[in-house]
Amino acid sequence: MPPTPSAALFARLATPYTAEALFDCLLDVVYFVKNERAEYVVVNRTLADRCGVRDKRDLIGKTADQVAPPPLGRTSWEQDVAVLRTGVPVLNQLELHVYPTGQAGWCLTDKFPLLDAAGKVIGLAGVSHDLHAPDESAGQYRSVAAAVNHARANLDRRLTAGELAGVAGLSVYQLDQRIRRLFRLTTGQLLLKFRMDAAAEQLRDTDRPVSQVGLACGFADQSAFARQFRRTTGLTPGEYRRTFGTGPG
Template sequence: MTAQRDTPGPPGADHRLPGGWPAEALAPALLGLLGEAADVMFCAKDADGRYVAVNDAFVQRTGRRSRREVVGRTAAELFVEQLAERYAEQDDRVLRTGEPLRHELELIRREGGAPGWYLTTKLPVRDGAGVVLGLVSISQDLRAADAADPALQGLSRVVELVHARLAEPLRTADLAAAADCSTAVLERRVRRVFGLSPQQLVLRARIDRATDLLTTTDAPLADVATACGFYDQPSFTRQFARLAGETPGQFRRRGR
C-alpha cells in the first residue's frame, strides 16, 4: 500500500510533503507505527472489501492469531453477520461517494469479551487520477474517557445529570445549562474530554446502562428500553444493533 495524494493530481506527478519528502516514503513508516498502536485498530481495504493491511489490535478484534489469517479476507469471513453487514454498509458509503465517515460511535467487544466504546473514522484512498481504490479505517479506544477522568472538572455536573435522567429526554441545551455554559462551549469541552459530541455522550450512557441490565438482570427488553430512555423496544433494538452489531437479545445470550 502506498500513500495517496491529499488532492487528486495528474498520474505520475511527484507529490512531496513539507520538507521535500516524497509522500510514498512516508507510507512504510506510517504502517509500521500503526502496527504498534495498542489502543487504535487499523485496517485498509481494497474496493472489493478485502483487507490489505491490518495491525495487531485489529487482529485481536477478529479473534485470529496473526495478520496472515486476516489479510485477503472480507468482513463477512471474519465477523458475525450483523457486524459484517454494518461494516459493509459503512464501506459502501465511503467507496461509492468518496466521502469520509468520521467519528462513528461503536460498541465493540475487546479481547476477552468485555464490550468497549470506540470512535471509528474511514477515509477513501485514491490514485493519482482521483479514482477511489479502497479505504483506510481507524477505531480509537475510548476506555480512558469515563466518569472517573480527572479532566472532567466542570463537566462532572453534566455526567451526573446524564446518569440521573437517562430515562428522560435530554437536549444539549439541558446539558449546557448544567455546565453553566453555552452549547458551543459544551460541545468543545465534551469533545476534548470524551472525544464525543454531547448527544453521543448521552447515547453511550444509555447503552452502557442497557448492557449492565442485559447481563445482570432478567428484565424484559421492553423494560430495559424504558429504563434507559428509549422510546420503545423496537427503537432500542435498532439503536443497540446499529452500535453493537447485534441485537440486545443476542448481546444478553453472548454476555452470559
C-alpha cells in the same frame, strides 16, 4: 504541473508506504486498509490481537464478517460496503466494538475511500481509536461532574444540552468544549454512550423485555431503540442478549 512534495517522495519509494509499522506502535488504535472487495490488505498488531490471531497475515484476504463470527462482523462489513459503493467516508462514528475474543470497548471510527487515477473507489482505509475514561479527580472533570451525574441519573428521558449546561452552571458551548476535551466526544455523543452502556448492561444482566430496556434508556419507540443499538454495537438488542447475556433464564 509539478508533483506535490509528498507525491514526489512516494514515487521514489521501493514499495508503497502503508504506515503499518507506525500503527503497530499504537496499542489503542485499530488500523486497516481494505481492497474493493472489503478484504483486509493491511492491518496493525492491535487489530490482530483483538481478533485473537497470532499473525497479522491470518487476517489478510478476509472481510470483517469472515473474521468475526456472525453477527459480530456483519455491521462493520455493511459499513465497508457502503463506503466502497458511495465513496462517502465514515467520520467520528461512536461505536461499541465487540471482538471475537470477547473484548469490548468504545471507540470512534473513521473510514475513508481510496481512489484510483480516474476517481474510482478501489478500497478504503480506516482507524478506530479507543475512548478512555477521564480522570475524575482532575479539575476540569469537576467542572462538568454535576452535568455528567445528572445525565446518568436521568437516562429514562430525553435530555438536552441546555439542561445539562444549566446543571453545570455553564453555557452550552462551554459545556461541550469541556466534554470534548475530557471525553473526546460531543455532548450528544456522550449522552448516547451513557444510554447504550445502560442498555447493554440491562440486556446482558437481566431478562427485562427489550421494550422496557428501551424505555429505561430514553427510547419511547422500540424500533428506534433497536435501530440505534444496532448502529452503535453492530448487534440488535436480541442478538446482543443471546450472545452475551448472563441474566436469569
